[in-house]
Amino acid sequence: MSRMGALCVRSPWLVAVVAIGCVGAPGASQAPVSTQPSSVPVPSIDATPTPIPSGPLRLIGCRDGQHCKVAPGSYFTGPAGFFPGLEITIPANWFLTEQDSGELSLHPNDHPGDALLLWKDVRVVATTRRSGPANEIVQEVARTPEAFVEWFTTSSDFTVIEDPTATTIAGTSGTFLAVEVSKSADYGDPGCPSNPRCADFVTDPAHWGPNFFAVGGDEAVRLYVATIRYGDFDHLFVVAWDTPSAAELQAFEGQVGDILDTIRLPAAFIKN
Numbered sequence: 179m180s181r182m183g184a185l186c187v188r189s190p191w192l193v194a195v196v197a198i199g200c201v202g203a204p205g206a207s208q209a210p211v212s213t214q215p216s217s218v219p220v221p222s223i224d225a226t227p228t229p230i231p232s233g234p235l236r237l238i239g240c241r242d243g244q245h246c247k248v249a250p251g252s253y254f255t256g257p258a259g260f261f262p263g264l265e266i267t268i269p270a271n272w273f274l275t276e277q278d279s280g281e282l283s284l285h286p287n288d289h290p291g292d293a294l295l296l297w298k299d300v301r302v303v304a305t306t307r308r309s310g311p312a313n314e315i316v317q318e319v320a321r322t323p324e325a326f327v328e329w330f331t332t333s334s335d336f337t338v339i340e341d342p343t344a345t346t347i348a349g350t351s352g353t354f355l356a357v358e359v360s361k362s363a364d365y366g367d368p369g370c371p372s373n374p375r376c377a378d379f380v381t382d383p384a385h386w387g388p389n390f391f392a393v394g395g396d397e398a399v400r401l402y403v404a405t406i407r408y409g410d411f412d413h414l415f416v417v418a419w420d421t422p423s424a425a426e427l428q429a430f431e432g433q434v435g436d437i438l439d440t441i442r443l444p445a446a447f448i449k450n
Contacts, residue, residue, distance in 0.1 A: 234265050239277055246274040261298055263444030279450045280385030292430045295418040300380040303390050305335040307366035313381050313390045321414045323353050323403040335363040335377045339424050348441040352404025358424055370394050398424040408447035
């Protein structure tokens with residue numbers, strides 16, 4: 179992901195050959211050299227192929243903003259990765275721009291401006307500088323799917339382009355909707371390239387520090403929000419599709435569908 183000016187925004191605006199020598203022992207006479215096979219044992223080459231590990235492999239780490247190549251395959255996230263133990267299958271020709279405790283971010287090589295983002299336990303922030311300081315959590319919006327849906331469907335800084343719909347991802351029942359920045363949004367900070375048509379979405383208070391996710395201009399975002407329970411605690415699981423326009427959002431849906439079908443959430447919640 180790239181960052182927008184001084185705003186500290188997490189947004190895409192953006193076979194070895196072995197030669198064996200034979201040594202003969204000197205004879206006591208001049209008898210002809212025997213043509214019979216030597217009885218000296220000859221080392222053999224083990225042609226058994228090295229076993230290929232079965233099951234998912236640990237997904238590489240990737241710091242925010244890097245371009246990290248990843249081979250197609252099935253993976254799980256390690257102790258320092260996003261949502262440790264999460265499983266996902268990544269197709270060919272995709273790359274990472276983040277894979278750490280705060281986010282998993284995937285992009286197709288042919289459309290690097292499109293992003294599939296996985297978050298957990300994020301909170302809504304003030305949408306513009308006219309509604310509050312940068313990265314200010316809106317405390318009255320609870321960390322629940324219902325509260326998120328109400329926020330994004332009632333805020334004047336967003337336009338709903340896909341109505342909320344119940345669906346299931348990774349075995350969780352949740353809701354998805356799609357929004358873009360409204361034409362009436364007034365961001366109030368020239369640090370946004372599309373000012374005044376910009377809006378901030380969420381932050382992860384445990385991992386993102388001063389950073390937050392925001393979009394501007396014609397960017398469109400589809401959000402999937404669901405509650406997952408581990409023991410006595412509920413956590414918010416969020417998937418975001420982010421594209422430069424609403425039209426591209428529809429096209430991107432076809433690419434991410436197969437990936438979403440492979441996501442498996444961890445059996446236990448590990449805080450990292």
